[in-house]
Amino acid sequence: MSTPPTAPVPVHTVPAAPAHGKNPAKFNGADFKRWQQKMLFYLTTLSLSRFLKEEPPVIAADDTDTQRRSALDAWNHNDFLCRNYILNGLDDTLYSVYCSVNTAKELWDSLEKKYKTEDAGIKKFVVGKFLDxxxxxxxxxxxxxxxxxxxxxxxxxxxxxxxxxxxxxxxxxxxxxxxxxxxxxxxxxxxxxxxxxxxxxx
Structure with a gap:
């Protein structure tokens, strides 16, 4: 008996996270590196991690090309999702600080710039803990x-x-x-x- 044909998958759907993709605990300002790795894995399971590096496509304001316009709309939609997954991974106080950042890349870079330098102190703390x-x-x-x-x-x-x-x-x-x-x-x-x-x- 032949199997019935399956319906085509819509082009602009965002893939659902696999069962193993679990939203990491909220970042409260401590242990940034660990949170960042978990968030990166989570965004990868959602197929959104590329928006941490990508700049938005540039098209002229008067460009009427439908394909380019829909590509930009799709990019903006996915970047919006990526940015909000990161924001939702922040503690409420940090959410308030970063919610006005425009793109996922800008948000990711801002967090990295602020908290990676603070992580340098953690290394000294862990060495001290080991020695003591x-x-x-x-x-x-x-x-x-x-x-x-x-x-x-x-x-x-x-x-x-x-x-x-x-x-x-x-x-x-x-x-x-x-x-x-x-x-x-x-x-x-x-x-x-x-x-x-x-x-x-x-």
Whole structure:
């Protein structure tokens, strides 16, 4: 039995977001880089990320070419959507500051200019957190190893290059006082431990 022909898809529809495209939590001024990456992924699932880089098509005011006019209308419509998805991803106070920006690209660039410089301070904060971290005997070692792994992950996310042997050595060095003998045993092992092997041993 032959299948009936499907109806043609209208030309100017905006594709719906796939099930995995989830609107990121609202940006409140902290951790811009993470929010930006999530927002970029979200806009990509909506096929709107190109409007973060594109300038509007330029056509003369007296241009009557229907195709160029409809292309400009389609561009303006999609840029409007992209801009408003970004605005809706901002906390109410930031929304009020940025709602008058004209295009998605202008809005994206403004946010980047303002908050990327502030993120530079976060790098110093995360390094300080890593250096100050000390394990204690009153908490489980594995939960504390997970804490330090999160800090290391944040350092990597900030673009700091931390190789695996350094991560292993840092975790061994930060083991709590009651683990002193085991710490010395690990430090004197000739064979280099992998991070996964260390976690298994702990």
């Amino acid at each position: 971290f000390k394990m204690v005997d009153t908490k489980s070692v594995i939960s504390q190893v997970q804490e330090i792994q999160i800090i290391i992950h944040d350092l990597l996310a900030e673009g700091m290059d931390i190789n695996e042997p350094f991560q292993v050595a840092a975790i061994i060095e930060k083991l709590p006082p009651m683990w002193k003998d085991f710490k010395n045993y690990l430090k004197h092992k000739r064979k280099e431990l992998k991070l996964e092997d260390l976690i298994v041993r702990l």
